[in-house]
Amino acid sequence: MVRWAANGASRERAVKGAAEVGGERAESGTPMLEVRDLVVHHGQLRALDAVSFRVFPGEIYAIIGANGAGKSTLLRTIAGLHPPAAGSVLFDGTDVTRLRPERRARRGIVMVPEGRRLFGSLSVEENLRVGAAYARQGPWTIERVYETFGWMRERRNQSAAQLSGGEQQAVAIGRALLGNPRVLLLDELSLGLAPVVVQRIYGMLPQILAAGLTVLLVEQDVSQALRVASHIHCLLEGRTTLEGTPASMTADKVEAAYFGLAGATVPGPAQEGSEP
Amino acid sequence: MAWVNAIIQGVLTGGLYALFACGLSLMFGVMKVVNLAHGDLAVVAGYIAIGVITVTHVPVLWSFLIVVPVMAVLGYVLQRTVIQSALDRSVLTTLIVTFGLSVVIENGLLQFFTANSRAIGTGLPLVSDSFSIGSQIQIAYLLVVIFAVAVVVLLGLQYFLSVSRYGRLIRAVADDREAAQLAGADYRHVFGIAAALAFGTVALAGLAYGMYSQLSPTTGTDTILLFAFAAVVIGGLGSLWGTLLGGVVLGVAQQVGAQINISYEVLAGYLVFLAVLVLRPQGLTSRRAQS
Numbered sequence: 001m002v003r004w005a006a007n008g009a010s011r012e013r014a015v016k017g018a019a020e021v022g023g024e025r026a027e028s029g030t031p032m033l034e035v036r037d038l039v040v041h042h043g044q045l046r047a048l049d050a051v052s053f054r055v056f057p058g059e060i061y062a063i064i065g066a067n068g069a070g071k072s073t074l075l076r077t078i079a080g081l082h083p084p085a086a087g088s089v090l091f092d093g094t095d096v097t098r099l100r101p102e103r104r105a106r107r108g109i110v111m112v113p114e115g116r117r118l119f120g121s122l123s124v125e126e127n128l129r130v131g132a133a134y135a136r137q138g139p140w141t142i143e144r145v146y147e148t149f150g151w152m153r154e155r156r157n158q159s160a161a162q163l164s165g166g167e168q169q170a171v172a173i174g175r176a177l178l179g180n181p182r183v184l185l186l187d188e189l190s191l192g193l194a195p196v197v198v199q200r201i202y203g204m205l206p207q208i209l210a211a212g213l214t215v216l217l218v219e220q221d222v223s224q225a226l227r228v229a230s231h232i233h234c235l236l237e238g239r240t241t242l243e244g245t246p247a248s249m250t251a252d253k254v255e256a257a258y259f260g261l262a263g264a265t266v267p268g269p270a271q272e273g274s275e276p
Numbered sequence: 277m278a279w280v281n282a283i284i285q286g287v288l289t290g291g292l293y294a295l296f297a298c299g300l301s302l303m304f305g306v307m308k309v310v311n312l313a314h315g316d317l318a319v320v321a322g323y324i325a326i327g328v329i330t331v332t333h334v335p336v337l338w339s340f341l342i343v344v345p346v347m348a349v350l351g352y353v354l355q356r357t358v359i360q361s362a363l364d365r366s367v368l369t370t371l372i373v374t375f376g377l378s379v380v381i382e383n384g385l386l387q388f389f390t391a392n393s394r395a396i397g398t399g400l401p402l403v404s405d406s407f408s409i410g411s412q413i414q415i416a417y418l419l420v421v422i423f424a425v426a427v428v429v430l431l432g433l434q435y436f437l438s439v440s441r442y443g444r445l446i447r448a449v450a451d452d453r454e455a456a457q458l459a460g461a462d463y464r465h466v467f468g469i470a471a472a473l474a475f476g477t478v479a480l481a482g483l484a485y486g487m488y489s490q491l492s493p494t495t496g497t498d499t500i501l502l503f504a505f506a507a508v509v510i511g512g513l514g515s516l517w518g519t520l521l522g523g524v525v526l527g528v529a530q531q532v533g534a535q536i537n538i539s540y541e542v543l544a545g546y547l548v549f550l551a552v553l554v555l556r557p558q559g560l561t562s563r564r565a566q567s
């Protein structure tokens with residue numbers, strides 16, 4: 001549901017956050033990640049229809065949209081888990097559309113999948129070690145993950161299946177960070193977690209970003225997305241309906257784009273929104 | 277005393293059956309492949325050993341040092357090519373493909389080596405001799421050695437899976453292939469490693485059986501594969517130590533059956549197998565997927 005309108009405080013924070021970067025994106029240099037006219041089919045269903053966007057280094061780029069809007073499909077396609085029917089994915093200027101997911105991960109596109117997807121028969125530390133197995137050079141070590149998530153060291157020998165949802169999410173994030181990604185894809189972090197836990201996990205994003213990371217996240221919870229993101233991209237039934245900085249958004253515009261309400265500026269915005 | 281003897285013989289034969297079974301269990305546990313060519317590959321390993329010994333005249337045990345790595349490499353290659361392409365279609369396709377592989381191997385062996393059965397002749401006293409406990413119990417050294425090898429193999433596999441980098445990746449891939457890919461692991465390669473391990477144990481199984489009894493082109497399916505299946509199912513699918521337990525239970529059932537009437541030997545084993553399937557289909561070790 002769209003909850004952000006009821007949450008004035010967070011809205012203000014979002015505006016302030018965006019204002020600090022001047023309200024405009026610093027669209028200079030090569031985009032860290034670029035998606036061009038991406039089309040993905042699920043059988044007969046066109047899950048994504050000519051979606052395009054660019055994510056610049058250091059941004060927190062949020063994809064929002066209702067259930068079935070194609071958000072997760074988009075992220076999974078960028079990670080390499082779905083082959084697109086058309087279009088391309090560029091990573092730091094190179095076309096990675098044909099690369100297998102493990103190759104993309106080793107180059108620095110790492111995803112925290114929806115539903116955590118920890119290795120249930122492995123311990124916490126073993127999960128982290130798998131994340132580090134093909135890591136790039138970088139700041140993240142198991143030691144640093146333990147420092148970031150204080151409780152984890154003590155419970156490192158526990159089976160990952162015994163952790164609570166929030167703890168599992170933290171391990172999943174730690175596992176992804178250990179690959180030392182350049183782009184971190186976060187798929188529905190808040191799914192199935194208590195609001196307090198979600199707050200805590202999102203609260204850690206700045207700390208994670210300090211390591212010079214670009215984040216592309218998918219979130220159903222719009223207020224959460226507006227709070228953390230530097231750029232918002234709204235999908236509706238596989239098409240782009242709205243794109244811009246949180247500062248440039250009004251409640252009506254987001255609501256219209258999210259639900260595809262009649263009378264809003266929805267007709268044909270896919271083209272309009274995707275133009276750089 | 278005859279019954280004690282039967283049980284001791286059964287337990288020791290269980291080691292051989294565990295060797296038959298652990299590769300089958302590993303491949304099922306990691307990639308959900310039921311390798312119907314499992315037994316035939318054991319026979320191939322035995323024939324390679326016989327070939328190597330005949331051609332090069334190296335001592336028997338030296339030939340094993342060649343056969344096991346060769347089979348491991350063959351396992352990696354087969355997994356990366358034939359089995360993986362079947363897996364990409366569906367798990368069911370792997371059944372058909374490995375069955376096809378089994379038929380091809382069997383007929384290939386018949387063509388080139390005739391239907392005559394052969395044994396791996398070692399000429400070693402350790403292999404042919406036995407020792408006695410009391411007057412009625414005679415234990416072949418070979419069976420004790422095979423049992424010990426089976427235990428060492430299982431310990432080795434467990435150690436590899438639990439502490440090594442690839443062991444960890446094998447378990448991760450068995451848990452969640454996609455999540456492992458997202459961590460940068462090429463699951464096809466990891467599957468290949470698991471298949472190499474499995475084929476290495478298959479080779480040992482074939483060599484052990486070739487010394488213990490005789491190999492013929494059909495031994496693979498009519499003995500090794502069936503006993504391996506029975507041991508895996510009795511012990512619990514996907515559990516490594518379950519294969520030893522399953523092998524021991526199968527071995528004891530066979531020997532006790534033979535004690536009642538020599539013609540009941542094989543039947544008794546399958547009756548226990550059937551009973552476990554009906555009463556405890558998850559196997560005797562309830563813990564899931566050691567690997």
